[in-house]
Amino acid sequence: MKRDEKYYKGCILGGAIGDALGHPIELKKLKVIKATYGSNGITNLTLNDKGVAEITDDTQMTLFTAEGILRANCKKGRCYIPAVVYNAYLRWYFTQRNIDTSGYDECTYNSYLLKYDELYEDRGAGNTCLTSLCKEEMGSIRDPINNSKGCGGVMRVAPIGLMYDKKEAFRLGCDCAALTHGHPSGYISGGMLSCIISCIIEGMEIDEAIEHAISFARDMDGHCECVEIVEKAVKLSENDLVDTDAIRMLGEGWVGEDALAIAIYSSLKYKNDFKKALICSVNHDGDSDSTGAICGNILGAYLGSDNIPKEWIDVIELKELLENISMDLLTGYEESEEWFEKYPKN
Template sequence: MNEPWRPSWESTAVYRARVRGCLLGGAVGDALGYPIEFSALDGIRAAHGARGVTGLVTTGSGAVGLISDDTQMTLFTAEGIRQAHAQQPSGRLGADAFRLIRWAYERWLATQDYAGSPEKCEIGPAGGSYTGPRDGLVTEAWLFARRAPGNACLSGLALDFVPDPAAPLGPPGPINPDSKGCGAVMRAAPFGLTGAAPEDAFDAAARCAQMTHGHPTGYYAAGALAAIVACLMTGESIEGAVLRSLRLLARHPGHEETTAALHGALDLAAQGAPSAERLQQLGAGWIAEEALAIGVYAALVAPDDVERALLLSVNHSGDSDSTGSICGNILGARHGDHGLPHAWVERVEGRTTIAALADDLAATCGPR
């Protein structure tokens, strides 16, 4: 009789470190970019020197290491995925799992509606359909902060839509069908952390992105990031992960904008001599495919120098916290938490909660 396969201690430790790295890396990139999110490159350099920001800097409130809505939504995504996998340990995520993730987003929405007043927080039918217990992230007072959330995320979650896992991807979704802002892609990395095949991570991330962003480019960019992270979790190179995501994109109608943006990142990285001016050829990052391309480009040009890549990803005129968080998700999944700049990790808001959530996700979804 054959003994059941059991993962080695080493493979389990590597997996756990990569899950931690992805979530913490995204938070670090977010915290680097958040204070300069709406600043032009010239203004960043005037305020912080010719190299721009070279580490965590204070926000307008004087705090250091604050995360934005990007990390907030990423964490609630991870919480919803963990709950979904606890109920459905194997196989592709289905409608019941998407409902759990939708409820997680409703809990995030409550933190925005009651920002600064967690003791007054009410979660229930008035804000959606969630009537479950108040536990987990929604009990964390530091998450009750409104950090420039995207309009599509707020308006989309005001409507109770759960995607049909059997419906074809391709046509615009019913929620904000013209929106392809980066609010869907910046929260998508956790779908790649579950051990699912890249194509399944792509599908789940794209469908859950439709809860707020109905434009195909908006949800395909989310799917592509999840697929890239899924590939990195198995040890693929960043370039190999991007190439595989491009093959997945090619299966779906309406993929052209996302595909072109990723090809642009690959081509620009191959030219060498990275700079902020060169990075800005990819756009500003306010829309999904540009944010993905910028985060990917920064990771490609400095795959083994996490600090350099993260600084490149945020020092530009545009959505610096989103591009930084995407770059951090990618590099964290590749290197694990031990490969992140520890001096920055230690100063990131909520890092102990982020690490604990990562460990819970790894324990629920990890190798068996």
């Protein structure tokens, strides 16, 4: 069992670090990445003029997922959890679009996260997330909001695996991704990631965690794409192909199942070396920050924060907030004024 501070912090900080590592190369082809950073591609965090490695929308939204499930936990089963997470995503949408909140229940826009300027930064917010949340209607598996399978559903749901057991994590990961992504591959990939994180926290090896995620996915309509590519990623990780060639066979990470598969390939291939895994997960033609974020979530939960390079943890943007919310996810619920102030019951 890994219900321990270092694995929770590992998952959340690891995701943020992967996100930051991939951020400068998100829209660059591998050829250009190599021409800019050398034949090994990008191998270190890029710092801004404040000496900080910037996170992107993936981590911003992950923080709101965490906040949403912590708020739902305070309601003690008196709520539909995805609806509470949906309100958290509306708060993220508010940070990106500064919408008029005057017609809303005061509580919807009351959150300590809204005090962090960094969360208002435009760091490449995904179009599907923005357009879905703009509609002010909640997407669900039964009533899909669109037909998108972009990776915006999966890249944000890791915290769910830290709070719920594997079966619940799978279901909730799917439901929370389906709030904005209506194609089965857009939300089943989310369920699979949450489930993998939950299994790792339960103490499983990564490959065993993946098997559980696959078996839950098989019960869902429209699971074939996700299951097939994840199985392909597992097989490829056992081969001796050059990483960039293997990853090319898994896609570019723009859609949920490809992003998850690239992260899984990298996590399995370098499961004892956080740095190597992350470098592997971001150096490709596609959505480098999202594949890096997902790989960082998985391997951070598996290896723990003490196996993440300290020089990377020290420079990650919002480090303290990321660490504190990890601790809150570990605590889950606390009967105190201070807690209810952070995570209001209503």
